[in-house]
Amino acid sequence: MKVTFRISLVLMVLLRAPAGAADFGVNATNYDGGAWSPYVVGAGIGVLSWLTFYFADKMIGVSSFYATLAGFIGKLFARRHTESLPYFQNHQPTADWAFIFVTCTIIGGFIAAWTGGEFRNEWLHPMWRDRFGENSLALRMVVGFVGGVFMAFGARLAGGCTSGHGISGTLQLNAGSWLTVACMFLGGIGTAMLLYTVL
Amino acid sequence: MIEPGKVVKKGSESQELGAPGGVKLLTAIVCGLAFGFLLQKGGVAKYNVLIGQLLLQDFTVVKIMVSAIVVGMVGIFTLNRFAKVNLHLQPTRLGAQTIGGLLFGIGFALFAYCPGTGAVALGQGSWDALFGMAGLVAGCWLYAELSGWLKKTVETWGECGRMVIPDLFKIPRLPFAYVTAILLVIGLFILQRAFPR
Numbered sequence: 001m002k003v004t005f006r007i008s009l010v011l012m013v014l015l016r017a018p019a020g021a022a023d024f025g026v027n028a029t030n031y032d033g034g035a036w037s038p039y040v041v042g043a044g045i046g047v048l049s050w051l052t053f054y055f056a057d058k059m060i061g062v063s064s065f066y067a068t069l070a071g072f073i074g075k076l077f078a079r080r081h082t083e084s085l086p087y088f089q090n091h092q093p094t095a096d097w098a099f100i101f102v103t104c105t106i107i108g109g110f111i112a113a114w115t116g117g118e119f120r121n122e123w124l125h126p127m128w129r130d131r132f133g134e135n136s137l138a139l140r141m142v143v144g145f146v147g148g149v150f151m152a153f154g155a156r157l158a159g160g161c162t163s164g165h166g167i168s169g170t171l172q173l174n175a176g177s178w179l180t181v182a183c184m185f186l187g188g189i190g191t192a193m194l195l196y197t198v199l
Numbered sequence: 200m201i202e203p204g205k206v207v208k209k210g211s212e213s214q215e216l217g218a219p220g221g222v223k224l225l226t227a228i229v230c231g232l233a234f235g236f237l238l239q240k241g242g243v244a245k246y247n248v249l250i251g252q253l254l255l256q257d258f259t260v261v262k263i264m265v266s267a268i269v270v271g272m273v274g275i276f277t278l279n280r281f282a283k284v285n286l287h288l289q290p291t292r293l294g295a296q297t298i299g300g301l302l303f304g305i306g307f308a309l310f311a312y313c314p315g316t317g318a319v320a321l322g323q324g325s326w327d328a329l330f331g332m333a334g335l336v337a338g339c340w341l342y343a344e345l346s347g348w349l350k351k352t353v354e355t356w357g358e359c360g361r362m363v364i365p366d367l368f369k370i371p372r373l374p375f376a377y378v379t380a381i382l383l384v385i386g387l388f389i390l391q392r393a394f395p396r
Binding site for chain 2: 045111122183
């Protein structure tokens with residue numbers, strides 16, 4: 001832990017200069033951020049994790065939702081083949097706890113956006129448009145889809161996503177979760193910087 | 200004295216199939232709604248906030264994650280110490296988690312939303328989340344297709360089983376969690392000074 005802390009300190013000092021100096025063509029902080037303080041939101045999510053552990057004996061995790069969805073679709077078109085796959089034998093696609101949880105997450109996001117006057121109803125975010133042009137929906141489509149494929153494959157291989165490992169695993173001081181999160185940010189920062197410099 | 204990490208409540212080890220009922224169902228609904236609500240209010244369903252984190256221009260994501268870890272950690276380890284909750288530890292697999300984490304990161308930068316915040320972005324009317332969500336389903340399918348082979352190869356590399364950081368240093372879990380939480384809070388103070396947003 002101390003090591004992680006020290007590394008993050010060094011990183012922070014090192015990154016201050018490039019963060020200001022590097023030219024990505026846009027600055028993310030010119031667009032609106034969160035309505036609430038990140039510390040209030042984070043603490044709230046921490047409390048939610050107590051509740052799910054205590055009342056449901058479950059940890060918060062999202063990525064398995066998409067695997068369940070994939071299983072549903074697979075069973076619709078190729079039932080026998082889907083049932084023969086080792087992953088779906090161990091994780092049978094049913095509307096289980098995580099599936100209901102994530103479905104409600106979508107609704108919760110809608111309620112927050114609607115009541116807060118932040119419902120966006122847009123296909124491209126202004127920051128994307130400013131950087132990649134007004135007519136870049138096809139690019140966004142391809143980049144988003146390919147990103148989703150990489151992300152899901154990585155999450156299944158690692159055993160969780162930014163929720164399952166990033167919050168639930170790290171808060172249990174699970175060694176593998178800290179490793180996974182470090183690799184997630186490493187890959188993400190590298191790719192994002194490349195994308196915004198080259199593309 | 201409860202052995203840390205052991206099952207302290209019944210029902211954890213049995214694989215449940217099918218839809219949950221009763222209290223569990225209610226917890227899924229209430230906590231799911233609250234989770235989505237909080238993520239949207241935190242701004243982490245916004246493209247610029249997420250990409251801003253990866254470009255190191257906006258530190259909202261790290262601030263939310265670290266404060267969730269601090270609050271969650273203190274509560275869960277305290278509750279576990281008094282046998283009120285089970286820990287849910289994923290096994291540590293050095294190979295699969297290094298490769299999986301890096302692949303996830305690449306996908307994160309391309310899609311910009313992560314699986315959870317993508318779901319919230321959809322609820323918030325950011326329709327570009329749909330492309331990535333379709334990709335997530337496709338990626339899960341791809342993994343399932345290869346799962347037999349991956350289990351025998353990549354997922355056996357550096358297999359360590361369940362590994363909790365304090366156990367590695369032979370330090371009792373609860374004090375270790377409290378000290379870590381304090382260090383993370385100090386880290387957040389420094390982060391806030393360096394990056395107001």
